[in-house]
Amino acid sequence: MQGDVDVATVAALMGEPARATVLLALTSGRAMAATTLATEAGVAPSTLSGHLGRLVDGGLITVETSGRHRYYRLASPEIAEALEALARVAPTRPVRSLRQATHAEAIRRARSCYDHLAGRLGVELCDALVSGGLLQVDGSDNGRDDPVLGAGRAKRFVLTSSGRETLTRLDVPLDPPTRRPLIRYCVDWSEQRPHLSGWLGAALLARFLDLGWVSRAERRVVRVNPAGRSALPDQLGVDLGWLPD
Amino acid sequence: MQGDVDVATVAALMGEPARATVLLALTSGRAMAATTLATEAGVAPSTLSGHLGRLVDGGLITVETSGRHRYYRLASPEIAEALEALARVAPTRPVRSLRQATHAEAIRRARSCYDHLAGRLGVELCDALVSGGLLQVDGSDNGRDDPVLGAGRAKRFVLTSSGRETLTRLDVPLDPPTRRPLIRYCVDWSEQRPHLSGWLGAALLARFLDLGWVSRAERRVVRVNPAGRSALPDQLGVDLGWLPD
DNA sequence: CCGACGCTTCGGCCTGCGCCGAAACGTGGT
DNA sequence: ACCACGTTTCGGCGCAGGCCGAAGCGTCGG
Numbered sequence: 001m002q003g004d005v006d007v008a009t010v011a012a013l014m015g016e017p018a019r020a021t022v023l024l025a026l027t028s029g030r031a032m033a034a035t036t037l038a039t040e041a042g043v044a045p046s047t048l049s050g051h052l053g054r055l056v057d058g059g060l061i062t063v064e065t066s067g068r069h070r071y072y073r074l075a076s077p078e079i080a081e082a083l084e085a086l087a088r089v090a091p092t093r094p095v096r097s098l099r100q101a102t103h104a105e106a107i108r109r110a111r112s113c114y115d116h117l118a119g120r121l122g123v124e125l126c127d128a129l130v131s132g133g134l135l136q137v138d139g140s141d142n143g144r145d146d147p148v149l150g151a152g153r154a155k156r157f158v159l160t161s162s163g164r165e166t167l168t169r170l171d172v173p174l175d176p177p178t179r180r181p182l183i184r185y186c187v188d189w190s191e192q193r194p195h196l197s198g199w200l201g202a203a204l205l206a207r208f209l210d211l212g213w214v215s216r217a218e219r220r221v222v223r224v225n226p227a228g229r230s231a232l233p234d235q236l237g238v239d240l241g242w243l244p245d
Numbered sequence: 246m247q248g249d250v251d252v253a254t255v256a257a258l259m260g261e262p263a264r265a266t267v268l269l270a271l272t273s274g275r276a277m278a279a280t281t282l283a284t285e286a287g288v289a290p291s292t293l294s295g296h297l298g299r300l301v302d303g304g305l306i307t308v309e310t311s312g313r314h315r316y317y318r319l320a321s322p323e324i325a326e327a328l329e330a331l332a333r334v335a336p337t338r339p340v341r342s343l344r345q346a347t348h349a350e351a352i353r354r355a356r357s358c359y360d361h362l363a364g365r366l367g368v369e370l371c372d373a374l375v376s377g378g379l380l381q382v383d384g385s386d387n388g389r390d391d392p393v394l395g396a397g398r399a400k401r402f403v404l405t406s407s408g409r410e411t412l413t414r415l416d417v418p419l420d421p422p423t424r425r426p427l428i429r430y431c432v433d434w435s436e437q438r439p440h441l442s443g444w445l446g447a448a449l450l451a452r453f454l455d456l457g458w459v460s461r462a463e464r465r466v467v468r469v470n471p472a473g474r475s476a477l478p479d480q481l482g483v484d485l486g487w488l489p490d
Numbered sequence: 491c492c493g494a495c496g497c498t499t500c501g502g503c504c505t506g507c508g509c510c511g512a513a514a515c516g517t518g519g520t
Numbered sequence: 521a522c523c524a525c526g527t528t529t530c531g532g533c534g535c536a537g538g539c540c541g542a543a544g545c546g547t548c549g550g
Contacts, residue, residue, distance in 0.1 A: 007328060008265035010335045015257030016538080024252060034497060047539055049498050060334075068496050068547040078334045083252060085330035089305070089323045090255045261508080279527060292509055294528050313517040313526050492550090499544075507536090514529070520522085 013058045014086065018043050019051045022072075023060065027080050028112050031064060031071035110214070110222040116201030117208075117222065123195045125204070125236070126157075126185070132237040134163030135183075157183050157196070170235065172207045174200070258303045259331065263288050264296045267317075268305065272325050273357050276309060276318035355459070355467040361446030362453075362467065368440045370449070371402075371430065373481050379408030380428075402428050402441070415480065417452045419445070 014020055018041040025040050026032060032040075038048040052072060055061045060079055064071045074080055110121035117125060129135040135157045159167075159174070159182065167174060176182055176199040184198030196204065208214045213228025224232070259265055263286040270285050271277060277285075283293040297317060300306045305324055309316045319325055355366035362370060374380040380402045404412075404419070404427065412419060421427055421444040429443030441449065453459045458473025469477070 006335050007269060007331045008260055008262045010260075010331050011256045011258075011265060012260030013256075015253055015255075015260035017253045018538085020253035020256060035495095038497095043538085044540055045497070046499080046541075050538080053498085070497065076334070078330075082327070082330040082334050085323075085327040086252045086255050089321070089327050090251050263508085280525095288508085289510055290527070291511075291529080295508080298528085315527070493548105494550105495546105495548080497545085497547105500542085502541100503539085505536105505538085507534105509533085509535100511532100512530085515527085517524105517526085519524085 009058065010060070010082075013055060013060055014083065016051070017041075018048065019055060022048070022051065022055070023074070023079070023083055026061065026072065026074045027083055029074070029080075029115060031073035033069045033071055037072065110224060112205065112216065112222055113195070113197070116195070116197050116205050117214075118195050119222070121214075121222065121224065126194060126196045128237045129163065129196070130157070132166075133160060134166055134236075136160050157185065159183065159200070166235075170207065172200075172203050174203070254303065255305070255327075258300060258305055259328065261296070262286075263293065264300060267293070267296065267300070268319070268324070268328055271306065271317065271319045272328055274319070274325075274360060276316035278314045278316055282317065355469060357450065357461065357467055361440070361442050361450050362459075363440050364467070366459075366467065366469065370477075370481070371439060371441045374408065374441070375402070377411075377481060378405060379411055379481075381405050402430065404428065404445070411480075415452065417445075417448050419448070 014023060021041045022037050025037065034049060034052060035045060037052070038045045041048055041051075043051075052061070052063075055072075056063055059075055061072050062075050064073070109119055110117065111119045113122070116122070126135075130137055136159075137157060164174060174182070182199050183196065184201065185194040185196055195201070205214075208228065209216070211227065211231070212225055213231055214222050214224050217223045259268060266286045267282050270282065279294060279297060280290060282297070283290045286293055286296075288296075297306070297308075300317075301308055304320055306317050307320050309318070354364055355362065356364045361367070371380075375382055381404075382402060409419060419427070427444050428441065429446065430439040430441055440446070450459075453473065454461070456472065456476070457470055458476055459467050459469050461467060
């Protein structure tokens with residue numbers, strides 16, 4: 001049986017709680033050291049070492065030795081895609097503890113996805129940029145069946161001249177020094193709606209961090225600071241009323 | 246740990262060879278009886294029954310009792326999406342037997358994906374319809390990062406008037422009686438290129454089956470019959486030279 | 491050069507679960 | 521009514537693999 005492609009071994013690799021936690025943590029795109037991941041997963045370093053070895057063998061992650069640390073990262077974006085596809089079908093589990101509940105809530109609220117913002121903040125920011133006239137939506141149907149957005153719901157975002165002006169005033173760099181496209185988007189797994197990626201997505205997060213509007217917390221969680229709480233609605237029209245804490 | 250969404254349990258469900266085989270078999274979109282699936286997976290009916298129960302509990306498949314048979318089908322298209330995402334990252338295994346090799350080859354050659362054609366035949370058909378002037382490609386960039394097609398590679402296919410004419414001559418129904426869109430496409434996991442879906446995709450497969458050009462074989466494999474071998478290149482410009490057997 | 495530290499390897503324990511065959515249950519055909 | 525058949529349940533076997541602590545190895549800092 002399954003002579004085609006071995007879905008089973010890959011799925012099995014992802015199907016163990018500690019390993020899944022590791023992979024999900026690495027979804028942020030950053031590399032992480034073994035010990036960090038061990039505490040993350042809540043198992044002994046020796047146990048995690050075994051898991052990491054298996055993940056490397058399976059081609060899901062790669063290692064990179066630096067001094068006495070060994071940094072692990074996802075082997076390819078496709079792995080992240082697969083994890084998100086899995087997350088999309090995964091039933092939302094009954095929450096088992098308050099810590100988990102608040103963390104689950106926090107990560108839905110605002111998190112980093114590779115190098116840009118995701119979660120409710122990510123999609124609201126994207127919406128705000130559109131409703132504020134900084135971005136324009138070209139909603140043409142592209143003929144593709146999108147599992148998340150539905151049939152033919154593909155969008156395209158373009159920067160308006162007033163958007164370029166406003167963002168330049170905020171010192172957000174708008175000219176990618178590389179071939180990376182200025183504006184892209186990903187479909188957010190918790191919101192099932194698009195958030196900005198591409199050069200602009202990365203530049204916005206970097207700038208927000210610089211300005212102290214947001215900061216990185218544990219895991220992929222992003223926290224909105226008091227400064228951002230007042231500046232964001234003001235400058236970009238993002239309503240943060242839904243952000244407690 | 247993983248308080249967010251339980252990727253692990255879903256992945257674990259898919260991570261067992263027999264279950265993965267079952268799920269992959271159900272990817273065709275058709276419902277299948279327990280015994281069929283048991284022989285498919287190569288385990289005893291009693292063993293498979295346990296697996297099926299777990300898959301139902303996990304929400305990956307649904308049952309439907311009819312007489313003394315029980316038919317199982319994928320619970321949602323998202324499940325199929327997840328499986329395909331997994332298949333995309335799965336390494337192509339060293340082939341273990343000749344039977345498997347030929348089946349693996351056959352399934353890459355031509356298979357059904359829900360109700361339309363996929364595999365090499367599916368994408369070649371799609372290409373042929375374009376190069377034969379029956380379909381036209383609107384290659385506008387939609388701004389979305391597509392994991393398979395690459396950045397902004399979204400396409401859109403439109404039926405030309407000569408296409409409408411040719412297909413009508415073949416008695417392919419072109420007016421969806423439902424709200425289902427006429428032309429859609431999916432990204433083929435074995436070819437990493439688009440094949441037609443939507444009403445037209447389904448209508449084409451149905452018509453090809455009626456005409457005896459192709460027929461369904463075991464699993465999702467589709468066989469091209471002698472009739473089709475001569476008719477397809479003739480009527481649609483599909484070169485079938487690569488199809489042995 | 492020595493100790494602290496990060497990480498992996500090894501040995502041993504133990505649970506989970508995949509597997510089967512036998513038996514039970516329900517449906518359909520005769 | 522009976523039997524055949526599709527399917528599930530149960531009991532028991534055996535192995536894969538998750539977990540830990542201890543020990544080993546390499547790297548950095550003083």
